[in-house]
Amino acid sequence: xxRVVRHFQEExxxxxxxxxxxxxLAEERVRAAVxxxxxxxxxxxxxxxxxDEPINRLHIEIxxxxxxLLALHQPMAADLRAIVAAVKINTxxxxxxxxxxxxxxxxxxxxxxxxxxxxxxxxxxGGIAQxxxxxxxDAFVRGDVALARQVLNADDQxxxxxxxxxxxxxxxxxxxxxxxxxxxxxxxxxxxxxxxGDHATNxxxxxxxxxxAQDVRHGSST
Amino acid sequence: MSSIVRPAVSVNVRPAAEEESRPERTATIxxxxxxxxxxxxxxxxxxxLGIQPHVVTAFIGPSGCGKSTFxxxxxRMNDIIPGTRVEGRVAIDGQxxxxxxxxxxxxxxxxxxxxxxxxxxxxxxxDNVAYGLRINDMVRTTSxxxxxxxxxxxxxxxxDEVKDRLHESALALSGGxxxxxxxxxxxxxxxxILLMDEPASALDxxxxxxxxxxxxxxxxxxxxxxxxxxMQQAARxxxxxxxxxxxxxxxxxxxDRIFTAPAEKLTEDYVTGRFG
Numbered sequence: 001x002x003r004v005v006r007h008f009q010e011e012x013x014x015x016x017x018x019x020x021x022x023x024x025l026a027e028e029r030v031r032a033a034v035x036x037x038x039x040x041x042x043x044x045x046x047x048x049x050x051x052d053e054p055i056n057r058l059h060i061e062i063x064x065x066x067x068x069l070l071a072l073h074q075p076m077a078a079d080l081r082a083i084v085a086a087v088k089i090n091t092x093x094x095x096x097x098x099x100x101x102x103x104x105x106x107x108x109x110x111x112x113x114x115x116x117x118x119x120x121x122x123x124x125x126g127g128i129a130q131x132x133x134x135x136x137x138d139a140f141v142r143g144d145v146a147l148a149r150q151v152l153n154a155d156d157q158x159x160x161x162x163x164x165x166x167x168x169x170x171x172x173x174x175x176x177x178x179x180x181x182x183x184x185x186x187x188x189x190x191x192x193x194x195x196x197g198d199h200a201t202n203x204x205x206x207x208x209x210x211x212x213a214q215d216v217r218h219g220s221s222t
Numbered sequence: 223m224s225s226i227v228r229p230a231v232s233v234n235v236r237p238a239a240e241e242e243s244r245p246e247r248t249a250t251i252x253x254x255x256x257x258x259x260x261x262x263x264x265x266x267x268x269x270x271l272g273i274q275p276h277v278v279t280a281f282i283g284p285s286g287c288g289k290s291t292f293x294x295x296x297x298r299m300n301d302i303i304p305g306t307r308v309e310g311r312v313a314i315d316g317q318x319x320x321x322x323x324x325x326x327x328x329x330x331x332x333x334x335x336x337x338x339x340x341x342x343x344x345x346x347x348x349d350n351v352a353y354g355l356r357i358n359d360m361v362r363t364t365s366x367x368x369x370x371x372x373x374x375x376x377x378x379x380x381x382d383e384v385k386d387r388l389h390e391s392a393l394a395l396s397g398g399x400x401x402x403x404x405x406x407x408x409x410x411x412x413x414x415i416l417l418m419d420e421p422a423s424a425l426d427x428x429x430x431x432x433x434x435x436x437x438x439x440x441x442x443x444x445x446x447x448x449x450x451x452x453m454q455q456a457a458r459x460x461x462x463x464x465x466x467x468x469x470x471x472x473x474x475x476x477x478d479r480i481f482t483a484p485a486e487k488l489t490e491d492y493v494t495g496r497f498g
C-alpha cells in the first residue's frame with residue numbers, strides 16, 4: 001500500500017511540476033507581450049506571437065497525466081481535489097497563453113501607428129496580472145489559502161484600471177479620429193490583461209478548493 | 223494525533239437525506255454510546271450514530287477497527303461469542319434491541335445478514351431460500367412457499383439464472399450466484415434491514431458488479447448496512463459512510479463528503495491511503 005501511495009505521490013508531484021512550468025511560461029509570455037508593446041519592440045512581440053507551442057504541448061500533457069492518474073489510482077479526498085484542480089488550472093493557464101498572443105497581435109498593429117500617449121496604466125495592469133498569476137501559482141505550490149485569497153482581492157484593481165484606460169482613451173479618440181485605431185488596440189490589450197486577472201482568480205479559487213475543499217466561486221462558500 | 227483519542231461526538235449525526243418516497247419495511251437504527259467488549263478488551267468505544275431508512279450505509283476502516291463488530295451488534299450476532307459484553311443501547315425503530323425480553327430470533331428475522339463467504343446450506347436452491355420461511359412457519363401453503371421463494375430469488379436478481387434448476391444443489395452454483403442465493407435467503411423472511419459483511423470481497427469484478435447493482439435496487443425496499451474493505455465499493459454503493467478507527471467512530475457523513483472533502487484528518491489519511 002505504502003509503495004503504491006509513493007508511486008501516486010511521485011506522479012502527482014510530476015503533474016504539479018508540469019503545471020508550474022506552464023504557469024511560468026504563461027507569466028513570462030504576458031510579461032514579454034506587454035514589454036514588446038511598451039517598448040515598441042517588434043522582435044519581442046514576434047517571440048510571443050510565434051512561441052505558443054511549448055504551452056500547447058504542456059496543456060495536452062497535463063490533461064493526459066491527470067486522466068491517467070484518475071483512471072489508474074482512483075484518488076480520493078485531497079488527492080482527488082488536487083487532480084481536479086490541476087485539470088482546471090491547466091485550462092486557465094492555456095487561456096492565459098492565448099491572451100498573451102492576443103496582446104502581441106494588438107501590439108503588432110499598434111506599433112505601426114505613432115504612440116497615442118505614454119503608456120502608464122497598461123504596464124501597471126501587466127504587472128498586477130503577472131503578480132496575480134505568480135501568487136496564484138505560489139499558493140498552489142505551497143497550498144497557501146491566505147495567499148490565494150489575496151489574489152482574489154487583487155482582481156478589483158485590474159477592473160478599475162481597465163475602466164480608467166477606457167475613459168482616458170475615449171477623450172483622445174474624441175479629440176483626434178486618427179487615434180481611434182491604435183486606441184482601440186490599447187483598449188483591447190487592457191481587456192486581455194483584465195481577463196488574465198480573471199484566469200489568475202480562477203486558479204486561486206481552485207487552490208482554495210484543493211486545499212480546504214471550500215468552493216468560493218461566485219460568492220459561494222460551501 | 224489528537225483526533226485519534228477524541229470521541230467523534232459532533233460528527234455522528236448525518237445531515238438529512240433528500241426526501242423521497244420511502245416504501246414499505248422502513249427501519250431506522252440508532253446506536254447510543256455503545257461499548258462492546260471481547261472479555262476485558264474493549265472493541266467499541268461510545269459509538270453513537272443514526273442510520274437512515276432506505277439508504278445504504280457503508281462502514282469503512284482498517285482491519286480490527288471495529289466495523290464488523292459494530293455491524294454484528296445490530297442484530298446481536300455477537301451474542302453467540304462467549305465472553306462478550308455490550309453497554310449502551312441500539313434501538314431499531316425506537317425499540318432497544320438489548321432490552322430484557324427481546325426475542326433475538328425475531329430480531330434476526332427483521333435484521334437479516336449476509337456474510338463475506340457465501341454459506342449456502344448443502345440443500346437445493348429452493349430449500350435454501352425456503353429454509354427460513356419453513357422454520358419460522360411463515361407460509362401456509364406450498365404455492366405460497368413457491369411464490370415467496372420466487373419473489374426472493376427475483377429480488378436477489380438470481381431467478382432467471384436458476385428458475386429451471388431450483389431443485390439442484392445450491393453448491394453447484396458459482397461463487398457470485400451463491401452469494402446472491404444467500405441474499406435471497408435473507409430476503410425471504412422479509413427483513414426490514416439487511417446487514418452485509420464484505421459481501422463481495424471473495425468475488426470477481428463481474429460478480430461484484432452484480433452484487434453492487436443489487437444493493438442499489440434493494441435499497442428501495444430495505445435499509446442496508448454494508449461493511450467493506452474496498453473504498454471504491456463504499457464510494458460506489460453507499461449514500462452514507464462511517465469511518466471507524468481503533469474501535470471509535472471517527473466520522474460519519476454523506477459518502478460524497480467522506481470521499482471528496484472529509485472533515486477529519488484521520489479520515490483523509492485513510493481514504494487517500496496514507497495510513498500507517
